[in-house]
Amino acid sequence: QVQLQESGPGLVKPSETLSLTCIVSGASISNYYWSWIRQPPGKGLEWIGYIYYSGSTNTNPSLKSRATISVDTSKNQFSLKLTSVTAADTAVYYCARHSGGLASQFDPWGQGILVTVSS
Amino acid sequence: DIQMTQSPASLSASVGDRVTITCRASQYISSYLNWYQQKPGRAPKLLIYAASSLQSGVPSRFSGSGSGTDFTLTISSLQPEDFATYYCQQTYNTLLITFGQGTRLEIK
Numbered sequence: 491q492v493q494l495q496e497s498g499p500g501l502v503k504p505s506e507t508l509s510l511t512c513i514v515s516g517a518s519i520s521n522y523y524w525s526w527i528r529q530p531p532g533k534g535l536e537w538i539g540y541i542y543y544s545g546s547t548n549t550n551p552s553l554k555s556r557a558t559i560s561v562d563t564s565k566n567q568f569s570l571k572l573t574s575v576t577a578a579d580t581a582v583y584y585c586a587r588h589s590g591g592l593a594s595q596f597d598p599w600g601q602g603i604l605v606t607v608s609s
Numbered sequence: 610d611i612q613m614t615q616s617p618a619s620l621s622a623s624v625g626d627r628v629t630i631t632c633r634a635s636q637y638i639s640s641y642l643n644w645y646q647q648k649p650g651r652a653p654k655l656l657i658y659a660a661s662s663l664q665s666g667v668p669s670r671f672s673g674s675g676s677g678t679d680f681t682l683t684i685s686s687l688q689p690e691d692f693a694t695y696y697c698q699q700t701y702n703t704l705l706i707t708f709g710q711g712t713r714l715e716i717k
Contacts, residue, residue, distance in 0.1 A: 525706075535645075535653065535696055537706040548704055584652055593659050594700045595643050599652035 492517040494585050494600035501606050502579075508572040508605055512585030519543050519566045523590035526559060526570045528581040529602075536581075540588050541568055575607045611635055611702050615695075615709035621717040626687045630712045632680045632697035640676045641701040647711075648693045656695075657682065692716050 498510035512524065526538040539549030541559040549557045553572070561568040572579060582604050586596040612635035622628050632642065640660040645653035655664045657673035660680055670685040684691055697709040 534710045535698075535708040537708070550705060586652075590703075592639075592641050592700060592703060594641075594703070595655050595658040595664075596645075596653070596698070597655040597664065599654070602652050 492587060492598055494587065494598060496583060496585050496600045496603040498603060498605070500604060501608065502575055503609050504576055504607055505574055508570070508575050508579060508607070510570045510583055510585075510603065510605070511567055512569070512600055513565075513567045514587075515566070519561065519563055519568065523588035523594070524559075524561070524568045525586050525588040525596060526557075527584045527586060527596065527599075528579075529584070530578075530581045538570065538572075538583075540590075542590065577607050579605070580607045581605060610705055611638060611699050611707055613697055613699055613707050613709040615697055615712045617712060618710065619713040619715065621715045622687055623717045624687050624689055628684045628687055628714065630682045630695055630714075632675075632682070632709050634678045634680075634699055634701075637677055638699045638701035641699055642673075642675065642680050643698045643700065644671075644673055644682045645696045645698065646691075646693045647696065653696060687714075689716075 493515045495513045502508045520543045523540045525540040541547045547559050556573045558571045582602040584602045586599040614633045642660045644657040647653040661673045672683045694711045694713045696711050
């Protein structure tokens with residue numbers, strides 16, 4: 491059974507960098523895409539970006555190049571860095587396995603981690 | 610961007626009711642449409658993929674239909690555990706995956 495677990499600081503100061511890691515257990519990170527999704531409190535879901543195990547990535551243009559996703563196959567994990575954060579980046583951040591391609595789905599998801607941007 | 614518009618934004622229904630939620634895409638997306646269920650404080654859960662395929666383990670009272678730009682999620686007989694928020698998602702544009710704004714299903 492594939493399980494994903496997000497980890498990282500729950501509080502980040504404005505203008506600093508948010509860094510999160512998603513540890514994958516129960517399956518190899520190889521041969522799949524892996525996505526980050528976020529959800530501001532009380533709001534809907536926003537896809538941040540995905541990475542293939544080979545390292546190729548694609549991120550949401552709305553983040554204006556602030557988001558970087560990387561993968562470490564030796565540790566079976568992938569990571570998100572979001573620079574120059576503001577209060578608008580306060581959200582629950584989820585990682586999910588992404589089957590990739592046109593007929594793709596996000597399944598399973600991690601439990602999510604709340605990151606608050608505040609001084 | 611492909612905009613996904615769900616209706617209604619919220620819905621009140623009773624146990625046993627048949628409920629339909631719609632999702633409209635701003636452009637053609639074939640059948641590349643998924644539905645997720647999210648309960649408070651929990652991660653979303655995949656219910657339906659490719660517009661009409663039931664994810665393994667999901668009760669058969671859930672069904673999806675549609676193609677092109679108009680899609681529906683139907684719950685044939687609401688159960689207490691079905692009260693949640695439902696999101697549609699398009700993966701036709703693989704470079705910018707988008708979700709609907711969500712439909713909150715509440716107990717009447």
